[in-house]
Amino acid sequence: MNPGKVFLVGAGPGDPGLLTWRAIKLMSSCDVVCYDLLVSPAILSLVPAEKEMMPVGYRGYCGSSIEYGMHPDVVAEALAGKTVLRLKSGDPFIFGRATEECRSLSHHGIDYEIVPGITSALGAAAYAGFPLTSNGMASDVTFVSGHRPSKTLTSWASMGKSSGTLVLYMGAKKLALHAAKLIAEGRDPDTPVALVSSATSYKQKLLTTTLGKVDEVMDADIHSDGSPVLVIMGQVVELSSELDWRSKLLLAGRSVMVPSQHEEMAETLRVIGAEVIRGPGVEMECGFNPFDWNRIMASTTLWLADEDAAKALMATAGEHKMDIRLWPWQISGKRSAQCYLARYGIFIDENEEAPGSSLSLVSSEQDAGLCGCQLNVTAPKFSMGQLDICWVDDSAVMEMILARPDLFNWRYLVTTRPELAQVLRQQGIAHHLVAFDDIGQQLSMLTVEQNRHVA
Structure with missing residues (x-):
């Protein structure tokens, strides 16, 4: 049997709207999708239900020691003649071990193709409201692996009072050590620093401080969900309050499950800032x-x-x-x-x-x-995580909620149909049920009345 082909595809930092067109097409055409645990549920929900999905790789900060090039499951699927989509968070060629993976595929006689993705630094800065370079503030930017002290970091630090922007990938755990080294080699302790977790997703958190005070924020809840934290240093960070745009969107910071057949509704919610997770297929x-x-x-x-x-x-x-x-x-x-x-x-x-x-x-x-x-429900092949809003706007979705409550973990059930709200209440699912006449401004209630139960 001839081997299949592997596509190393960058999934970007988290927002499915940042996927490349090529990545989206490959989700539908490949036989198997092998994904990192860092790839967001919103992106995974775009994979057609009939596709085989396999979690591979590891999650940041788990202390894993990788002793292989390409993951063995990916190699096995390709050698079985399948086309495999290896979906990787960010960009495969920026701290993504792509060199080792490509060499491993070549060793096994497996053809491969690289599809770039938006790296986390670009997405984190844009969604936090500041550029990585800006006229008069920073004319260069350096990406560094902060996982362990490196010669690259020492070389950059020797530049002293450079005005450039420094991005530390996987550097938050040792940030105090890196900060001390940078200050010792001439970097101004008052240099602004941004810590960004879950970049571009609805869970994105931004914490700003200065280089000399990073040790004071190491216990902040920005680390609480275990997501990798990106560290960005430079004067450009000061622009975040001025150029912020995302927090102004009505449903920024909210995840909404919308059944896959309601794409028009999903797009409406995306426009006002929600991260839409396509729910299980319902027929x-x-x-x-x-x-x-x-x-x-x-x-x-x-x-x-x-x-x-x-x-x-x-x-x-x-x-x-x-x-x-x-x-x-x-x-x-x-x-x-x-x-x-x-x-x-x-x-x-x-x-x-x-x-x-x-x-x-x-x-x-x-x-x-x-x-x-x-009712025929296609259960998801991945964890959808905590949902802020579960959108219930037709009887099939309501029946799915009643039949398979184990599939969901929501904060609010939202519907614009009174008759569905009535049935849900009759069936004992009135907890955090919100009934609206339309979407519009009334959805803003969910952003300001966090502790109010509406039924």
């Missing part, structure tokens, strides 16, 4: 089984509980090639069912409760009546 198969259909045909009055019940009736009637003009029933239903059937020229009476003589058609097995819908 509602609508239609009645033969036994229930015989019961429906024997009835004279029907009541439709919601839009999906109406869809099930239409779908099954269509399978039996029934002319809608000759339907034998007197039908009533809730407004959502009424609106759905009106699209097809079928006008029914609105009735929020089932008349005693009617046969109830429902879309959830938890409701009394004939259930005409089956």
Whole structure:
């Protein structure tokens, strides 16, 4: 068997909007996606559900000692003839061990291709609101691995009072040591310093100090979630308060789970600053089984509980090639069912409760009546982490929440549909449930009323 091919792809620092077009296309075309634990859930959620996904590599600060070039699982998949997407945080060729990985692939006779990504320093600075170079402040920038004392750092420090910007990757744990060395070799203790964790993601944190005071911030909660912390030193850091743009977005710092079929909603939320994580694929198969259909045909009055019940009736009637003009029933239903059937020229009476003589058609097995819908949920192949907002705006998503609560860890459930909010409350899921009339300004409540429960 001929070996497959490996694509070493930079996933960027965290925001899926910073992925290259090439990276997005490869997510759909490769057989297997092997990803770092540092790649954000928002990016992983873009991988099609049918693709095989494998976590490989390691997370920063875990003390791992790597004794191989390319990860053995990646090599094994490629030797099995598969095309493998090796998705790496940041850029593969900036402190990404790409040299060792490429040599390892060549050793095994495996072809490879490099797809650059936005490195963490570029994303962290831009999303924190300051440049890495600026006229009159910094005309050069140096990237340094701060994982251990290096000759590169000593060489840079010997430049004394350079006005350049210094970026330490993996340097926060030994920052006090690095700062002392820089000051000893002439760097001004008042040099501004920025510590940025979870760069460009909704969890991004920014802490500013000076070179001479870095030891005072080493216990700050910027390290709390275990994410690597990028250290940026230089006068440009002072521009962060002036040029900050991201914190002004309505949903900056918020993660929102939106089901994969609601891309328009997802884009609306991205525009106002949210980090959107595409939720599990949800499909509602609508239609009645033969036994229930015989019961429906024997009835004279029907009541439709919601839009999906109406869809099930239409779908099954269509399978039996029934002319809608000759339907034998007197039908009533809730407004959502009424609106759905009106699209097809079928006008029914609105009735929020089932008349005693009617046969109830429902879309959830938890409701009394004939259930005409089956929910198919594609569980995620990665951890979605803590979600600020879980967006529930159709009955299929609501059924997914009710059927698989184990898939989610949310702070707020948000819906703009009162009837869904009512069902969620009836099913005992009213904790942190927020019902809005529209998205707009009302979503800002979630940014200012952190401790208020709205139901």
